[in-house]
Amino acid sequence: MQNLKRYPVRKNELLQAWDSADELILKHMKAQDLTGKRILIINDHFGALSCGLEGQDCTTYTDSFVSMMGIRQNSAQRVQPLNDLKALTGLYDFVLIQIPKNMSYFEDILCRLSQHLHAQSQLICGSMVKHLAPTSFDLLKKYMGETTTSLAEKKARLVFARFEKTTATSPYPQSVKLDGFDLPFSNNSNLFSRDKLDVGSRFFLQHIPKGSFTSILDLGCANGVIGIKAKMLNPQAQIIFSDESAMAIESAQTNYQQHFKDEARYIWTNCFEGQPRGAVDLVLCNPPFHQGTTIGDFIAQQMFQDAFETLKVGGTLRVIGNSHLGYQVKLKKLFGNATIVDTNQKFLICESHKR
Helix, strand or coil: CCCCEEEEEEECCCCCCCCHHHHHHHHHHHHHCCCCCEEEEEEECCCCCCCCCECCEEEEEECEHHHHHHHHHHHCCCCCCCCCCHCCCCCEEEEEEEEEHHHHHHHHHHHHHHHEEEEEEEEEEEEEEEHHHHHHHHHHHHHHHEEECCCCEEEEEEEEEEEECCCCCCCCEEEEEECCCCCCCEEECCCCCCCCCCCHHHHHHCCCCCCCEEEEEEEEECCCCCHHHHHHCCCEEEEEEEEEEEHHHHHHHHHHHHHCCCEEEEEEECCCCCCCCCCCEEEECCCEEEEEEEEEHHHHHHHHHHHHHEEEEEEEEEEEEEHHHHHHHHHHHHHHCCCEEEEEEEEEEEEEEEC
């Protein structure tokens, strides 16, 4: 695993592309007889599991574009992950899961898995001990059966379960009513604040600009609520939705099509990489401050850079973030200008113009 790289490759990257939970899962699997066995790998961060089990009958699933690209990169394109749980087929003998931080997503995974398991199917779930939520045991017991655990090793642990229950129907996507919108929103499981409108978005929605924009990008769109509000205020504009979660893109598309008859664009990618430059009038962005369990401003920094490159001269980037993050300082360094639009006790909205 020493040759594995995170995606995207960054200069002076100190974070490694695997963790001790990956090592424990692979160690356990090497002791198993895998002859004729079908293996499903879920939530493989950058390909440690997929690459470590190459040569076996493996299927890999991830919702994350970043993980998908990391898996492709580290397997030299030999592993091509699925990005839709509905694309799973047949029955699996082993299911290897890096337990996600989002327990709604984990529940969704387990429900859909229940339709692809038999009585002898084995689940091997890995997690760093500090991230192992008690709720994960409750969900495994509810949808799979009794669990056992390994000893902790290098601050990681495995959780084992066999499929002892009956098939279950996933409660996702959920239909959620949001203040200020007549129609409900369809929210998939792996969305931030999937059961309500988060306070940052609520504040941001009060400050969506209205103007002569022809193209508006909702960067990091989640369920698409920001882009949909922008369309309501700017009916002449084409809306572009971008997110690194395939479930987010699916939700945004469903929600936009419920509200409007015209066509928007939906782009599953890391921030807005690989897209045309100088093509957008307005970018609206509420950057995440973590990737899985890794916290930092590296995603926001790339979003700002990608927004700068995709904006037309004269175009505007409007951003919301926690006040202490100091986004206005970062934007002024990149754009040469930054204006504070509004603040409250927690959030700051600022904008920059490409000159």
